[in-house]
Amino acid sequence: MTGEYKPADIAKFVSEIEPYLDPSSLEVAWELLSEDGETTDPAGLAEILFSDTSAPLCYAAYCLLSEDKLYFKQKGDRYEPRSKAQIVEIQHQQQVAAVKQEEWQQYLQRIEQALAGKSVEWQESDRPRLEAIERFATFAEEA
Template identity: 55%
Template sequence: MEKGTLIEFRLHSDRHLAVAERPEGKKHWIVTDQRGQSHTIHPRQITYEVSGQLYRPADLSKFWQQVQPYLDPAALEVAWELLVEAGEIVTPTSLALLLFSAQDPPLLYAAHVLLADDKLYFKQKGEGYEPRSAVQVAELKHQLEMEQQRQQEWQEFLALIRQQLQRQQGLSAATPLPPSCHQLMALCPTWRSSVLVLSLWSGLLPWEKKRHTAPQL
């Protein structure tokens, strides 16, 4: 790696773009992100190096703007359909050529982000990504749909709880749910437990009402 290399690294599991500034000791590098903050990182933290040209920290914002139009997960599904039969390993370089018919640095990085963030169509294998089988993709899609359904049911259940609060305690829609509500809901993972929650909760309502009602003068 040399000064001016644009890299992606992980900090507390979050993705960051930065430009390499100088070596630090035998193994580490000083890098600068787009906010001008310096980080000392180990090569193990680097998840991608953008090849093709050198950059300055001031270039990072423009670079990211060039990347964003290509971050369409639907494009990854098209690539998977083309590659799944042959089971061909794909890399950011080959994916950029397949999807965008070019290998400019922003396109290479966009291909990397698509593959790295994907949990459905490809799985990492060595330095590349292997297309999942049609059966695996169908099962993952089913799991995703079920999770979305559970989330929707959970939101409906929260709305039911809030309506109960509004009727019995006169709380506004913007009032956060009281702590006892969250504690009880943690025991009831779906809306189907709502009857049990509300019946248990009825004994707590007077106490909660004291917490949320203005004192009488």
């Protein structure tokens, strides 16, 4: 897994691994490893996913594992598969966060419409935010 690499080689190296950076492939590895309760490292994951442990593919596996917040958790220099219950909970948390982010973006769009003098149909979810703005505008620093 070691080699003679120079800084000038980095761009080529990164472009070489790009096709392998599919986070959905981690689900397959998770299924295989969680059945046996095994941990893995980047080289082990490269072997599972790509049937190859060359430096670029080990690095691709490392990138997948280091970016993953769903299927594996790092324990020292190994990666442990999460339980199914943990994955379901994390997916739920991600979904809730995505809904909140979408509501926030829509709220900001309505604010921009109002500032532009356009008609706005406010949502019930806007009420606490609008009340906070009103309190701040009315009482300034006391709010």
